Amino acid sequence: xxxxxxxxxxxxxxTLKGLLVGVALIVALVLMSIIWFVASRGIGAIxxxxxxxxxxxxxxxxxxxxxxxxxxxxxxGLTTLVVIPFGIWCGIAMAEYPHHPLxxxxxxxxxxxxSIPSILFGILAYLWIVVPMxxxxxxxxxVALAFIMLPMVVRSVEESxxxxxxxxxxxxxxxxxxxxxxxxxxxxxxxxxxxxxxxLLGLGRIVGETAPLLFTAFGSPFLVASVLEPVQTMPLxxxxxxxxxxxxxxxMGWGASFILLVFxxxxxxxxxxxxxx
Amino acid sequence: xxxxxxxxxxxxxxxxxxxxxxxxMSFFPHTVTSIMGPSGCGxxxxxxxxxxxxxxxxxxxxxxxxxxxxxDIFSVNPMxxxxxxxxxxxxxxxxxxMSIFDNVVAGYRLNGLPLSKAEALRIVELSLHKAGxxxxxxxxxxxxxxxxxxxxxxxxxIARALAMDxxxxxxxxxxxxxxxxxxxHIEDLIAELxxxxxxIMVTHNIGQASRVSDYTAFFLGGELIEYGxxxxxxxVPDDPRTEEYLSRKFGS
Numbered sequence: 001x002x003x004x005x006x007x008x009x010x011x012x013x014x015t016l017k018g019l020l021v022g023v024a025l026i027v028a029l030v031l032m033s034i035i036w037f038v039a040s041r042g043i044g045a046i047x048x049x050x051x052x053x054x055x056x057x058x059x060x061x062x063x064x065x066x067x068x069x070x071x072x073x074x075x076x077g078l079t080t081l082v083v084i085p086f087g088i089w090c091g092i093a094m095a096e097y098p099h100h101p102l103x104x105x106x107x108x109x110x111x112x113x114x115s116i117p118s119i120l121f122g123i124l125a126y127l128w129i130v131v132p133m134x135x136x137x138x139x140x141x142x143v144a145l146a147f148i149m150l151p152m153v154v155r156s157v158e159e160s161x162x163x164x165x166x167x168x169x170x171x172x173x174x175x176x177x178x179x180x181x182x183x184x185x186x187x188x189x190x191x192x193x194x195x196x197x198x199x200l201l202g203l204g205r206i207v208g209e210t211a212p213l214l215f216t217a218f219g220s221p222f223l224v225a226s227v228l229e230p231v232q233t234m235p236l237x238x239x240x241x242x243x244x245x246x247x248x249x250x251x252m253g254w255g256a257s258f259i260l261l262v263f264x265x266x267x268x269x270x271x272x273x274x275x276x277x
Numbered sequence: 278x279x280x281x282x283x284x285x286x287x288x289x290x291x292x293x294x295x296x297x298x299x300x301x302m303s304f305f306p307h308t309v310t311s312i313m314g315p316s317g318c319g320x321x322x323x324x325x326x327x328x329x330x331x332x333x334x335x336x337x338x339x340x341x342x343x344x345x346x347x348x349d350i351f352s353v354n355p356m357x358x359x360x361x362x363x364x365x366x367x368x369x370x371x372x373x374x375m376s377i378f379d380n381v382v383a384g385y386r387l388n389g390l391p392l393s394k395a396e397a398l399r400i401v402e403l404s405l406h407k408a409g410x411x412x413x414x415x416x417x418x419x420x421x422x423x424x425x426x427x428x429x430x431x432x433x434x435i436a437r438a439l440a441m442d443x444x445x446x447x448x449x450x451x452x453x454x455x456x457x458x459x460x461x462h463i464e465d466l467i468a469e470l471x472x473x474x475x476x477i478m479v480t481h482n483i484g485q486a487s488r489v490s491d492y493t494a495f496f497l498g499g500e501l502i503e504y505g506x507x508x509x510x511x512x513v514p515d516d517p518r519t520e521e522y523l524s525r526k527f528g529s
Contacts, residue, residue: 099335166333167370171434174330175384175441176360185387189374 038257045255055221055232058246065256067223068237071138074224075217075233076207078142083149084199090150091157091198096183114151121147122212130216136230141217145209149202156201160194161187193274200274204267208260210235234260281306281445281475282327287341289322289499291334296322298499299341304445304492309467309476311486311507314496315522320479323496324447327477328362329355345445360384363438363474364447368454369430371422371437378418380433381405384441400440407473408436409466428459435466439474446470448478452485464489483523487511495519 053064090106097103125144130136164187172182188195218230219240234256241253280303289297297319304310312320325331327343329350343350350358371380381401385392392400401418405411410432414425422433431451438446448467452460467476467489480486486493487507494504495516503510503519514520 165370167366167368168372170330170333170364170366171370171372171437172383172387173333174328174359174364174366175387175437176356176358177384177387178356181387181389186372190372192374 035261038254038261041251042254042256042258045251046258050252050255051259054223055237058244058249063252065234065237065252065259067221068232068234068256069259070223071217071220071231072207072233072235074227074231075138075141075145075213076203078138078227079145079149079206080199080203082142083146083153083202087150087153087198087202088157088195091154091195092161092183092188094154094158095161096187110151110154113147114155116147117211118144118148118209119211121145122214122216125212125216133228136216136218137228138217138224138231139227141213141231141233142227144212144216145206148209148212149206152202152205153198156198157191157195160191160198163194164190197271197274200267200271204264204271207267208235208264210239214239279306280304281345282477283342283344283347284327285342285344287323287326287339287343289319289326289331289340290338291322292336296499297326300496300499300501301341302494302501302504304475304477306444306475307471308491309471309478309489310492310494311490312477312479312494312496313481313483313486313522314502316481318496319499320481320496321449324449324477324479327445327447328359328364330359330364360388360441361443362445362447363441363443364449365431365434365438365451367450369427369434371425371430371433373421373423375421376419377414377422377425377433380422381436381440383437401436404436404440405433407439407470408432409462409469410436426459428455428462431455431459431463432466435463435470439470443474445475445477448476450479450481452480452482460485483525495522497522 049062050064051069052066053062054067055065056063090110094103094107094110098107121144124147125140129140129143133140168186168190169182172186173179177185213233213236217233217236219232219236220230221232224231238253238256238260241249241256244250244253282304284303285301287297287300288295300323312323314320322331326339327345327350331337331339332355339351345358345361371377372383375383378397378401379386381404382392382397384390385397385400402411402415405414410429413429414433422430425433431454435446435451452463455463464485467478470476471491478486478490490507492505493507493510495502495510495514495518497518503514503516505515510519511523514523
């Protein structure tokens, strides 16, 4: 009787293990095929001209995606500049004072933000900024993306600050250090890896975001110096080129996809590296 | 006789639970006082009230008075009390992002107190000497402390507390996470340190209390059962419960 059960358990154990390996293989296979798909089609489009020239009409030579690369840097940069300090501050406040009534409301708000589809942020930014200003702008794109990035940064900062052992806070407080200085000088340095990780995760999320940019940043074939003008971004360019009927545009769309993929990969690897450290 | 801490009618409740039920006792300079008792007797809560670290606990309510050198500790900023009263915890907790050197002067650095290079070096050397760690770490002062053994880390924490030149040092079961060798080392250290600082130590190790302390208090269920010189308490205790505890009937 006992032996029967034991062999049954071993069988279940093996089956589950096999299932786990199978699922992991499927995930890896899907990932590999995406990379292969994008790389094999996109890598041919990439050269120096592609990376340094402006967009052009179909069939034109000496065209590239530099306006989209710089536009993405601009939109994502502005978003990051606003979200990182605010998000870090918010995350620390949530970790340190979870019982404060205001913080509880903020937590609910952050959770709600996380569950809202990204296109709605695009519509909001359109109504709040594009309509009053009368034209599309990278600023409105950044606002839409900020709503997407904020909850990711807040949550991961909160988690990493919570993981800083209480004993270190106590050590600092017991030396007569004020609670504020304890947070600034002990808690934040100890949780720094997690805080940076949160920022990178958030950044990785927004650089690939398309929907909210469709009616905020809108796209532009030019280099743009002002945040008040419409601007091209990588996802928008990919969307436009991929849906176009011109083979050379489609090819460039693959090239842009590959660059975006590589960028997100580097972000992801940096994040992992920091987490391990 | 002069005193360091005077505790009067201290009652502590966390939520609805009464942790300390009216304790009054005084502590004396240049002595080691042990507070011993079984788990849950309130000894850690008691010692944490003395530098107001109990205030980190939500829903805690404290009645009664504690004064340090005749000053009510609840009437001043807790930061000022904590600079006079050092604390060493159950588990060694050096700051992992700081070097050994910076750990020792962490009290100055974190508080933003000005400290010249020469002064910092003097304090580091003196404090590590006092903590019996100088010989072992003098060549690796600028490395992070994570590679030190548990016992060395705990002595580093003692050095960190001593660097602030406190008048009282609170030790909360300082050897409970250490091996016997490190424990012996720290017990020797405690006996030496009382020349320069008064020590109040929580322990549930009866042997430790008898070895290192001049005075011993026995806590049980949030009450002070007996308090006196270690010699008297361990040889002719007044209260039968003390005697029972010493013969390990309550367990530890």
